[in-house]
Amino acid sequence: MTEKQKHIRNFSIIAHIDHGKSTLADRILEKTGAVAARDMEEQLLDDMDLERERGITIKARAIHLNYTASDGELYHFNLIDTPGHVDFGYEVSRSLNACEGALLVVDATQGVEAQTLANAYLAIDNDLEILPVINKIDLASADVDRTRREIEDVIGIPAEDCPAVSAKAGINIEDVLEKVVRDIPAPSGDEDAPLKALIFDSHYDSYLGVVVYIRVLDGKIHTGDRIRLMSTGAEFDVVDVGMMEPFGLRKCGELSAGEVGYFTASIKTVGETRVGDTITTAENGATEPLPGFRQVRPMVYAGIYPADGARYGDLRDALEKLQLNDAALIYEPETSVALGFGFRCGFLGLLHMEIIEERLEREFNLDLITTAPSVIYRIKKRGGETVMIDNPSNYPNPDEIEEAAEPVVKANLITPTEYIGGIMDLCQDRRGIFVDMKYLDTERAELHYLLPLNEIVYDFFDALKSRSKGYASLDYEFSEHRPSKLVKLDFLLNGEMVDALSFIVHEEKAYSRARRIAEKLKANIPRQLFEIPIQAAIGNKVIARETVKAMRKDVLAKCYGGDITRKKKLLEKQKEGKKKMRRLGSVEVSPEAFMAVLKLDDDE
Amino acid sequence: MMTSNRTLGIYVHIPFCLCKCLYCDFCSYTEQDGGVHSEYADAVIREIRQYAERARDYTVTSVYFGGGTPTLMPTTELSRILSAIGQSFALSPAAEITLEANPKTVDAEQMTALRQIGFNRISIGVQSLCNSELLALGRLHTAEEAIETLTLAMRHFPRVSADLMYGIPEQTAESFERTLLRTLDTGVTHLSLYGLILEEGTPLYQRRTHLTLPDEETEYAMYLRAAEILSARGFSHYEISNYAKRGKECQHNLRYWRAQEYMGFGIAAHSYFGGVRYGNGQDLSTYLKSEIFAPKVSETLSDADLRFEYIMLALRLAEGIEELDHRRRFDTDFWQTHRASLQKYVEGGYLKRENGRVFLSDAGMYIENAILADIL
Numbered sequence: 001m002t003e004k005q006k007h008i009r010n011f012s013i014i015a016h017i018d019h020g021k022s023t024l025a026d027r028i029l030e031k032t033g034a035v036a037a038r039d040m041e042e043q044l045l046d047d048m049d050l051e052r053e054r055g056i057t058i059k060a061r062a063i064h065l066n067y068t069a070s071d072g073e074l075y076h077f078n079l080i081d082t083p084g085h086v087d088f089g090y091e092v093s094r095s096l097n098a099c100e101g102a103l104l105v106v107d108a109t110q111g112v113e114a115q116t117l118a119n120a121y122l123a124i125d126n127d128l129e130i131l132p133v134i135n136k137i138d139l140a141s142a143d144v145d146r147t148r149r150e151i152e153d154v155i156g157i158p159a160e161d162c163p164a165v166s167a168k169a170g171i172n173i174e175d176v177l178e179k180v181v182r183d184i185p186a187p188s189g190d191e192d193a194p195l196k197a198l199i200f201d202s203h204y205d206s207y208l209g210v211v212v213y214i215r216v217l218d219g220k221i222h223t224g225d226r227i228r229l230m231s232t233g234a235e236f237d238v239v240d241v242g243m244m245e246p247f248g249l250r251k252c253g254e255l256s257a258g259e260v261g262y263f264t265a266s267i268k269t270v271g272e273t274r275v276g277d278t279i280t281t282a283e284n285g286a287t288e289p290l291p292g293f294r295q296v297r298p299m300v301y302a303g304i305y306p307a308d309g310a311r312y313g314d315l316r317d318a319l320e321k322l323q324l325n326d327a328a329l330i331y332e333p334e335t336s337v338a339l340g341f342g343f344r345c346g347f348l349g350l351l352h353m354e355i356i357e358e359r360l361e362r363e364f365n366l367d368l369i370t371t372a373p374s375v376i377y378r379i380k381k382r383g384g385e386t387v388m389i390d391n392p393s394n395y396p397n398p399d400e401i402e403e404a405a406e407p408v409v410k411a412n413l414i415t416p417t418e419y420i421g422g423i424m425d426l427c428q429d430r431r432g433i434f435v436d437m438k439y440l441d442t443e444r445a446e447l448h449y450l451l452p453l454n455e456i457v458y459d460f461f462d463a464l465k466s467r468s469k470g471y472a473s474l475d476y477e478f479s480e481h482r483p484s485k486l487v488k489l490d491f492l493l494n495g496e497m498v499d500a501l502s503f504i505v506h507e508e509k510a511y512s513r514a515r516r517i518a519e520k521l522k523a524n525i526p527r528q529l530f531e532i533p534i535q536a537a538i539g540n541k542v543i544a545r546e547t548v549k550a551m552r553k554d555v556l557a558k559c560y561g562g563d564i565t566r567k568k569k570l571l572e573k574q575k576e577g578k579k580k581m582r583r584l585g586s587v588e589v590s591p592e593a594f595m596a597v598l599k600l601d602d603d604e
Numbered sequence: 605m606m607t608s609n610r611t612l613g614i615y616v617h618i619p620f621c622l623c624k625c626l627y628c629d630f631c632s633y634t635e636q637d638g639g640v641h642s643e644y645a646d647a648v649i650r651e652i653r654q655y656a657e658r659a660r661d662y663t664v665t666s667v668y669f670g671g672g673t674p675t676l677m678p679t680t681e682l683s684r685i686l687s688a689i690g691q692s693f694a695l696s697p698a699a700e701i702t703l704e705a706n707p708k709t710v711d712a713e714q715m716t717a718l719r720q721i722g723f724n725r726i727s728i729g730v731q732s733l734c735n736s737e738l739l740a741l742g743r744l745h746t747a748e749e750a751i752e753t754l755t756l757a758m759r760h761f762p763r764v765s766a767d768l769m770y771g772i773p774e775q776t777a778e779s780f781e782r783t784l785l786r787t788l789d790t791g792v793t794h795l796s797l798y799g800l801i802l803e804e805g806t807p808l809y810q811r812r813t814h815l816t817l818p819d820e821e822t823e824y825a826m827y828l829r830a831a832e833i834l835s836a837r838g839f840s841h842y843e844i845s846n847y848a849k850r851g852k853e854c855q856h857n858l859r860y861w862r863a864q865e866y867m868g869f870g871i872a873a874h875s876y877f878g879g880v881r882y883g884n885g886q887d888l889s890t891y892l893k894s895e896i897f898a899p900k901v902s903e904t905l906s907d908a909d910l911r912f913e914y915i916m917l918a919l920r921l922a923e924g925i926e927e928l929d930h931r932r933r934f935d936t937d938f939w940q941t942h943r944a945s946l947q948k949y950v951e952g953g954y955l956k957r958e959n960g961r962v963f964l965s966d967a968g969m970y971i972e973n974a975i976l977a978d979i980l
Contacts (some may be wrong), residue, residue, distance in 0.1 A: 529952050529971075552820040553771075553799055553827075554973045555844060562615060562860045562874045564913060565881055565903060571916065574977035 005258040006186050010078045010215065011131075012096055014119035015105035016112075016473065020135040023167035024105055024176070025081060029246055031173050032065040032077065062098075062201070062213055062260055064243040064250075069181045077180065078215075078260035080200065082119075088348060089477060090296055091201070091328075093122050094276045097292060098200045098215030098260060101129035101184030103176065104151075108134050108142035108164070112150045112440065114414040114473035120155045129184050132159045133176055138166035146441075154440045189257030194286040195219035195227070197255075197279040202270045204324035208240070210267035211249065213260075214279060217290065220256040221263060226282040230289040231274060235282050236265035270327045296328050298346025299407065299478065300353055300373045300457055301390040303334055303500060304360070305342030307367035307580070307591050312341045318364035319343060322356060329356060334391070338500040338584045339369055339594075344391055347373075350457055369582075369591050372503045373457040378405040378481045392502040395488045398539060405481040406504075407453040410435075413464070414446050415472035422467040423447065430455035431506060450479060454504065489514055489543075491521065492535040493587045501597060514544035517597050524593035527551035532587055611696075612662040612877075613859040614689055616648060617870035618674040618682075619888065622709070626742035626811075627772075629803040631872035631886045632672045643892050644870075645681040649688040651869045651897045656692030658877070659867065664693045666856035669703035669723075675710040683721040690722075700725055700763075700855040707745040707753040715760040725854075726757050727765040727796070732772060733783040740773035740815070742807070747786075754790040763852055765794035770826040772800045773808075773815040780826045781833070788837055793852040797830055798845050799823060824970065831966045844920045844969045861917045863910075880904050907934075916976055924956075924963025938962060945979045 015021040065077040082088075082095040096102060102123040106116055123130050132151045134144055144164045151159040163175040201213040214221070221227065225238045242251040243261045255261040267273055275296065278289035306315045319331050329352075334344040347353040353373060360366050377389045379396055380403040389395055411432070415423050417439070427434070427449045435448035451460075456476065464472050487510050491501040501521075505513055514536030521534050525548050536544040556567045581588040620641070621632040633640075667689060674682065682703070689695060702725040703718065710718075718726070732738050733747040745753075757764045766787050770780050787795070802809045818826070831841055839847040843861060846854065859866050868875045871891045874883040882899035885891070905913065911934050918925045930938040939946070939962060946962070949955035954968035954975065968975060 529948070529954065529974075549821075551971055551974055552824050554971045555799075555969065556801075556973065558798055558845060562866055562868060562876065563883065564860065564874070564876070564917070565883070565901070568909075568913065568916065571973060571976055571980070574973055575980065578977050 001186060001188050002191065002258075004256070005188065007073060008076045008078070008187050008258050009101070009180050009184050010080065010099045010187055010258075010260055011101040011103060011180060011184050012080045012082050012099045012123075012128075013103045013105060014082055014092070014096075014123060016107070016110070016115040016119075019105050019107040019110065019113075019116070020167045021105050022081075024103070024133065024135060024165070024173075025079060027167050027170055027173045028077075028079060028177065029063065029065065030170075031177060032067045062244050063246055064260070065246075067177055067181070070178060071181070075181055080260065088352070089118070089122070090294065091275055092119065093126065093292070094198065094200045096123055096126045096128060097276075097290075098198055099126075099128060100187055101131060101180070103180070104130050104132045104155075105135050105167075106132060106147055106151060108136050108144050108147045109139050111143075111147050111444070112154045112414070114412055114446075114475040117155065117414065117446070118412060118475040120157075130155075130157050131176075131179055131183055132157065132162040134159075134162060134164040135167055137164045138169045138171060150441060154446075187258030189216070189218050191218075191220060191257045193218040193257075194284055195221055195225075195279065195281045196286045196290060197221055198290055199229075199273055199275055199277045199279065201275060202273045202327075204270055205264075208264045210270050210273055211262050211264055212267070212273045212279075213244070213262050214255070215260050216255045216257050218257050218286070219281070220254055221279070221281075222254045223251075227263075227265065227279050228282045228285055229273065230278040230280060230286075231293055231295075232272070232277075234272060236267060238263050238265050240264045269323075270325060271323075274327065296348065298328065298330055298376075298390075299349055299453065300347045300375060302345060302347070302353060302373045303336060303339070303342055303371035303391070304331075304345050304357070305336065305339040305369045305371075305500075307369050309340040311366060314364065315343065315360070315366055315368075318360050318366060319345070321364075322359060326356075328352065336371075336393075336500045338498045339371075339582070342369075346390065350461065367591070369500075369594050371500050371594070372597070374503065375407050375453045375457060377407075377486065377504060379403075380405075389504075392488055392504050393499050395502075395504060398487070403483050404486040406484045406486060406506075408450050408479045408482045409453050409456065409476040410479045411449045411451045411456070411474060411476040412446065413449065413472055413474050414440065414444060415468050417443055417445050419468040419472055420445055420447070423464065423472055426460075426463055426467055427451060430458075430460060431508075451476070452482075452484065452506070453478075454506075487538045490537050491517065492533075492537060493521070493525070493584055493589070494530075494532050495535075496584065496586075498584050500594065510538060511543055518544045518546040520597050521593060522546040522548055524597070525587065525589055526581075528588060610662045611665045611864065612659055612693070613666040613668065613856050613864065613866035614664055614693070615856070615866060615868040615873055615875075616667070616669045616674075616685060616689075617672065617868065617873040618644075618669055618677055619672040619871055620644075620676045621671065621673045622676065622744055623742070626740075626808040627800060627802065627806055629806050630672070633888055640888075640892075641677045641681050644888075645677070645684050647892050647894060648685050648869050650895070652685070652688050652692050654897055655867055655869070659693060662694065662865075664689070664695045665699050666859065667695070667699060667701045668856040671704050673706045673709055674703045675705040675714065675718075679714055679717045679721065682718070686722050702727055702765075702854065702856060704729065705753070705757075707750040710753065710756075712756055712760070715756060719760055724761065725763040725765070726761045727767065727794075727854075728754055728757055730754065730766045730783075730787060731769045732775070732779075733786050734775070734779045736774045737772050737779065741769075751786065751790065754787070754792065758791050763794065764790075764792045765796060765854065766790075766792045767796045767798065769798050769800050770830065771818055771823040773817055775818050775826075777818070777822055777825055777829065781829060784830055784833060788833075793849040794854060795834065795839065795847045796845055797827075797847065799827065827970055828966065840922065841966060841969075842922045844972060858921075861921050863914055863917055875899070910934075912980055915980060919964055919972060919976065920969070922963060924961045927960050927962065942979045949975055
């Protein structure tokens with residue numbers, strides 16, 4: 001280990017959502033003098049508005065900090081922030097791979113939760129030193145002793161003398177920093193070996209091109225080097241090498257084994273620099289890449305359409321811009337008879353989808369119509385060909401299908417014991433296969449289920465929340481595609497199929513969902529001049545039917561003593577509502593009708 | 605002088621009632637100490653004198669006393685107001701002069717007096733001739749009393765109108781038809797037929813979940829059945845809610861639909877004059893004290909407003925929009941401009957285009973709002 005390496009600490013902060021990860025990061029920045037307290041905007045590391053608002057970190061960021069410890073030595077900290085949600089599990093694991101240790105933040109009022117565990121296991125899998133930090137001790141309901149016990153019993157790491165802090169109130173932050181110096185191992189790695197650096201994140205800058213965040217494991221990277229990305233073989237000339245300071249990039253010309261920093265190389269899109277990929281020199285480079293790389297693939301797909309068809313171009317531009325910084329977002333043009341021109345978009349998961357939708361609406365001021373999220377089905381056709389289907393519209397006819405398979409995830413649920421019954425009912429209802437259950441302590445249990453992903457994208461989070469009063473938490477990872485009895489459910493309005501409403505569902509669920517959606521449609525389609533039959537069908541077989549009756553009395557019978565203005569106002573209001581309508585063949589439907597169909601309440 | 609072709613209608617609001625009906629959201633007061641009527645008449649006369657100035661070049665062709673229940677006011681007070689109108693405005697000798705009345709609030713003697721002071725048309729608020737329905741509406745009279753008043757009115761007035769309602773609590777298709785036929789038997793020559801609207805803030809609205817209301821299909825059937833019966837009896841469906849024998853159309857109300865000028869006096873009265881729509885406030889005590897009257901709300905109509913209102917109002921009438929007139933007023937072709945959205949209504953039998961006019965059918969009138977919201 002070099003002298004330089006001895007003074008480097010590379011670490012992440014991991015936590016369940018809302019346990020205070022970002023606040024702790026802010027305090028660390030403040031204590032290391034990176035930011036003056038008065039200049040600090042809350043949660044500096046999360047630099048997207050949306051993140052700040054939701055209090056979660058979406059994209060990882062890394063910061064280089066200097067800390068003079070109580071031993072009088074100057075240490076270089078590289079704090080690597082990680083996304084805090086299940087959808088970004090792979091990105092979390094790559095960020096952790098860039099570290100030697102992790103601070104595991106646990107909320108003293110909540111205890112260990114599903115993502116605490118999931119993240120802790122990820123850190124253990126990556127051989128990290130885990131340093132538990134008990135947070136929010138300033139709150140009246142904090143139970144530090146119990147939280148310590150839980151960390152020891154449930155996760156199985158010692159928590160006897162772990163720091164108990166309040167990141168919000170700035171209590172005991174020094175403790176954490178000293179622990180980082182003392183307990184997190186310094187990096188090792190051979191400076192003279194061929195270059196091996198791990199990409200753990202990247203972002204697009206309109207002047208520099210892609211800024212690639214790396215951890216150097218072996219060797220060195222210099223300005224001017226010709227480097228190769230090992231998964232694709234693409235080569236680039238390094239323009240700049242440097243470190244991430246709290247308020248921007250600082251060039252330093254070289255990074256060596258153990259260090260964390262960035263490089264730029266006139267790379268055009270973040271898609272070319274895949275998280276988890278290994279960088280080496282083009283000449284005399286490493287022969288073996290670092291383990292663990294995989295291509296990130298979307299798990300959830302949905303059609304996104306502008307509510308106002310004229311804004312298709314704006315939507316395309318917006319998606320293009322978002323993709324610059326989000327390699328996991330994929331999209332391609334799609335046309336729907338019902339909704340016009342839009343895009344089929346792929347997301348890592350539901351949260352990722354929600355974030356993209358919100359950013360499109362907020363940052364680009366777009367009104368969107370989003371179709372029901374779909375997962376990817378693997379269909380073996382009779383001819384022997386296998387196709388992956390992410391859009392119900394492309395689902396083959398039943399007689400062409402030899403075998404249909406759907407993605408199944410390993411789900412890990414943690415819940416207060418009083419809700420176990422309700423959650424088991426929910427999982428059962430969602431075709432879950434029970435794996436096991438263990439009690440974390442007398443009050444909480446962890447359940448493992450194998451669940452079809454299409455049941456999770458169908459309103460599972462809300463159902464879970466309502467059954468556990470918000471106390472249960474869920475984490476999942478893809479397991480495999482399993483053969484399943486799937487059918488495509490279509491909806492017809494006035495005899496015409498509305499492609500945007502079709503979805504794939506398990507045979508057993510088809511009837512109840514068809515009925516509920518037909519009812520929802522009925523409630524949300526305004527009455528028109530004629531009766532509108534609503535039909536739900538599998539192939540040619542109608543399995544549910546509703547009717548929107550013809551419009552009746554819609555007139556202001558009396559004009560109160562010549563009060564024409566009153567009538568005019570009423571009409572203007574009516575006109576406003578009318579403007580938003582979409583024509584589906586001969587039927588007018590409000591954007592809300594689509595959304596209402598997607599937003600189904602917990603199984604009533 | 606070009607005065608002779610400018611005509612005006614006058615509305616007078618009499619805001620007194622014995623008791624507020626359960627569905628009513630008109631402006632009315634139930635306190636009845638004798639003084640207030642004469643005080644109110646004084647105020648109305650002051651207002652008439654103030655505004656008459658502006659209409660010096662106009663001939664008044666219709667006067668309408670609405671309410672409230674105008675017949676609750678002593679005939680002498682009504683007479684004072686009517687005289688003031690006659691003194692301040694050029695009142696045509698052929699003017700239609702209407703007053704609204706409720707059954708049981710007016711007797712033979714009073715009718716004789718009303719005729720003498722100049723009223724030549726009376727509109728009776730019958731609503732229903734089924735006692736359980738009248739009770740549900742909170743009306744203070746019985747079916748028998750309504751018939752009695754109608755019969756009396758027929759003897760005194762050359763033109764009598766009755767207000768009826770459909771879609772009221774307890775009503776059935778049969779009871780409605782009976783009400784309609786019995787009303788027609790009295791010989792009335794004009795009928796206003798309103799679908800009950802549960803207006804927010806009324807007692808009936810608050811009670812809406814406990815009411816036995818006819819379902820909307822039944823209500824629609826009542827509307828169509830009435831149009832059928834009335835047509836067979838020689839009434840024309842000349843406006844969404846109004847039916848009349850030939851020549852018996854209410855001239856005053858026609859002014860509203862034809863976007864012709866009118867002045868309203870009294871609290872909550874509305875006016876359309878000189879391109880401005882304005883309306884009075886609703887507070888009685890403020891009104892009584894007023895020396896100078898000023899509208900509470902006022903809106904000067906833009907060209908776009910004018911066209912919007914023209915279409916909105918003209919389509920209420922069976923005569924509909926005269927295409928030539930529309931072109932003359934707005935320099936655009938109504939049919940061509942709205943053709944794309946109008947076509948489906950023509951195909952569905954809601955709208956007709958004949959002899960240079962575009963007008964709604966009975967079915968179309970029933971959903972006028974939806975059609976307007978679509979085409980405007």
